[in-house]
Amino acid sequence: MSQRVLPQKTYYLVFAALLLLTLVTVEVAFFDMGILNFSIALAISTCKSLIVILYFMHLRYSSRLTWVVAGAGFFWLFILMALTMSDYLTRAWLSVPGW
Amino acid sequence: MRIGQGRSRLTEIHAVPAHQFDDLDQQREASSLGMWVFLVTEIMFFGGMFTGYTVYRHAYPEVFADASRRLSVVLGALNTSILICSSLTMALAVRSAQAGKRRALIGFLVLTMLLGSAFLGIKSVEYAHKFHEHLVPGATFTFPGPRAQHAELFFSFYFAMTGLHALHMVIGIAILGALVALSWRGRFCPEDYAAVENTGLYWHFVDIVWIFLFPLLYLISRT
């Protein structure tokens, strides 16, 4: 737990950034950019959650152990998704001649 | 002055660690670590559904985009903003607890509860719309076009994911209510406010889940 009291200004800045990013992500969705739409939406969500974790949840001021714990959560989620998708993304390969 | 004295007396009383801990620092670190580990389990809990969503969105991209357009982007964005506001008030509540400002703490906690309830209110309006439009998976589900089944999958995930998220909100609001009662009785002080801090972590986590749910469900394609 962080004992450090952050200035109120930090919280308001984070808040403003979050609202702004929400606006951007909604706006972007109305333009057709193919696969980019998905990537941008995901990137914005990642940014938003990062600043929530770092400032609202005080991870930035927490011990290294807390960093490791938080990182492990996302890493294991990545394992679950990546290995599952490794099946779905390569299923059609075998029937392709030459593979 | 009287309140201040009361608080300092209370501080002395409850600034005693539980029997298994040597001191307050150890207790504080343990409870914070415990909360973070709990949040990791929550990531994996939602993670199973995010994985399922990813698999089917990859399999049926056009249908998912079509189905997604049936959700109200206005209500979704409004709810996102409300949840962000509630995260701000929650963060400020924790800050007030850190600083020992009891009245501000209670105020921010109540505000957080109100914002959380507003979110759930809007969510239930959305659910009602879906119900009227026969977009609730099950026997009554109807979706135009030949690929209704895959649209039903989208709505299955929509309801499962937002439903689980809403359940977390309900639990969060209940915990906030308990915190309000406890802080009313002066239970928290700058040396011991772990419950507030941990509830804050939980609330922000629920916010983060929504930060991902919103674009994945509402914003697949709006063109």
Add this chain to the structure above:
Amino acid sequence: MRLDFPLFPEQASTVAGRVDALYFFLVAVSVVFSSLIFMLVGYFAVKYRRRSDAEWPRPILGDLRLELLWTIVPLGIALVMFVWGASLYFTISRPPAEALEISVVAKQWMWKFQHPGGQREINALHVPMGRPVKLTMTSEDVIHSFFVPVFRVKMDVLPGRYTSMWFEATKAGDYHSFCAEYCGTQHSGMLGRVIVLVPAQYERWLSAAAVGESPAAAGARLFQQLGCQNCHRADSGEKGPALDGLFGRPVRLQGGATVFADEAYLRESIFDPNAKIVAGYRQVMPTFRGQISEEGLFQIIAHIKSLTKEETAKAR
């Protein structure tokens, strides 16, 4: 109780010997390692048994060289096993091009087979010796798994999807086939026979079991009945792509992607026509899900395949 029981299954396919070879390699490695461990534990346990209660041996911290040795040696052996197993798996997963194609529909609790000549069988499968056989399989309900121990091959049979397996029998005989994926009450009753016949006997069996209509012919009839030819003709223009020469070729899709026209693609295009639109065409085809049985679908696909064969023959 039969006392002349076997301890090892017969080998009756081309891959059986290769699977057994890897199996014996694994057994050998296992025997070597487990005897090493058992002998060391036994030897130490006797040699260093406690002789007096006051005995406190000198500590040994460990030995980096030993640790490296028993990390790297097993790793090396494991990699050999991996490469060997993976290459075998590729062989088992990729049917030869000229295989005899038999369609399999599983349901609780029976196996239905149809041969290219139209012969149908239930819970028994007659195959020729010395010729690769490819099974294209699907299920009408839950997951099953087709397993022929003497061939050393097995593949799950899934509802809503095609899976395939192949074998080339090397020994005539009457063998068991099992359902290997638990599928409900009569799971153990989904026992079947695989009868391997020498080619001459097989020909005799084929003519004895003949029904007159091949799956391709039945498929052509279904094709007519369902009105497929209204759009899918060589001269149908914009309505639908022609199907002659489609099977086994790459297809360009809307959006630039390319798919390979195999059974799975045809199945999807019939049951979920809007999933993949061929470049230059519109979403007009309705779904035929619910209107065609799994067996009927196999027949239509056989018909579409036969169009390709005619095409190839004409080109020659």
Add this chain to the structure above:
Amino acid sequence: MRTPASEPREHYLNVSYGVRSWLFTTDHKRIALLYLLAITFFFFVGGAFAVLIRLELMTPAGDLVQSETYNKLFTMHGLIMVFFFLIPSIPAVLGNFLVPMMIGARDLAFPRLNLASWYIFIVGGLFTMFAVVAGGVDTGWTFYTPYSSTYSNTHVVATALGVFITGFSSILTGLNFIVTIHKMRAPGLTWFRLPLFIWAHYATSLIMVLGTPVLAITIALVAIERVLRIGIFDPALGGDPILFQHLFWFYSHPAVYIMILPAMGVMSELVACFSRKRVFGYGFIAFSSLAIAVLGFLVWGHHMFVSGQSVYAAIVFSILSFLVAIPSAVKVFNWTATLYKGSISYQTPMLYAFGFIGLFTVGGLTGLFLASLGVDVHVTDTYFVVAHFHYIMVGGVVMGYLGGIHFWWPKISGRMYPEGWGRLAALVIFIGFNLTFFPQFLLGYLGMPRRYHFYPPEFQVLNVMSSAGASILGVGYLIPMVYLIWSLRYGAVADSNPWEAKGLEWQTPSPPPTQNFEQTPVVQDEAYAYWPGEVEVD
């Protein structure tokens, strides 16, 4: 410092009496005993199902029970043994009792949460037992869709709820251990002075925390799909049954390591104590536990080599599966090397340790057959798999559990068990086990599929051998049950350290006081300081 037996000394067992003092206790030692009672009950329920299964398989025809019943028997045997015995066995009983004591703490970090875990476990157990009593469930413990979600006519939802709820008990136990091991260690107890039992429990807790939630949500989705008739995993409704298998095995393969890692932790303690040797290659054993915990999450696809999964994904999963075998091999080699130039005594716990090393070696090596793609195609879903995982789970986990129970019984109960009976039981179990499960390897390679109610007659002899072994094994398990209960009253009184073992738990009286230690111990030495000169523990 010995307390004469005649002088009543206050300890955790006699500090208070009455049912309430147990049901509302927050003492980790008492909660461990609550778990011991609960899992012993489940062990014998699951065992009874196993007895019926083996009886049925004596003859090729399905003559003892009907197919419906047989399918319920193996399903409930698997469910109860996996979720209600094997997963909680060592962590929730021995781990609960010993983790705080081994690190010199007064209790776990969250004692009330610990009690809550037990109640959650019991509630989950009640749901499952309700399903059993109400008519059972026949999906197989793996709940494969669409059979479980659409076709089965049995009590799938109640069972799924039971498993879902029990999962949270596991999660909370893991969370409690992780925080305790991080934050509650006695002064001087650095990470590399921790007993390997603690490292193993830390690794197991990681898996519990990271894997169990995925199982919970997956099982919940199956239940929802079944109740609401939606098609998340049912291809008839647009879903994909393979996705269920991915999500299920993401947890259920690592769950094997939840079970085996604590048994490996017990092994390290036993081998060190009964050969009076520092564990050979401490660091390698410690890190191999973590390596197993991490790599264990990357191999689940080897359950699906013939499922219709992509061939390329199968190849990735195959090589990763071979990699996870390495740290297990490293452990076995290090235990063997620990015996070298030791002073080895053959007391009961050590006999179990010998048994574990032997059976785990066989179980581990036969795992390589299943990781090898080409051979797995033939042996998957046959009795080969059944034999393999029983060598790991019964030959490994149950041997480790019984060895640990015997080793710490004096500490837990304050009494010694009868040594002669102990050795006899260990021998009977070892013989019965091998006779039961070794023939199943042969049956599997012959091609007998698992979960078969009746089978072709040429498989009968091997099945009869297996059933005969099972009857010996069953007797073997009853013997400790009897003499351990007997010893509570008639056993010799144990002193604080009957095995002359190292480790903080042996420095406090048997049974320990509620606070575990009179004073918080200060650690100045490594975990296995078995060497001359410092024999005496004050």
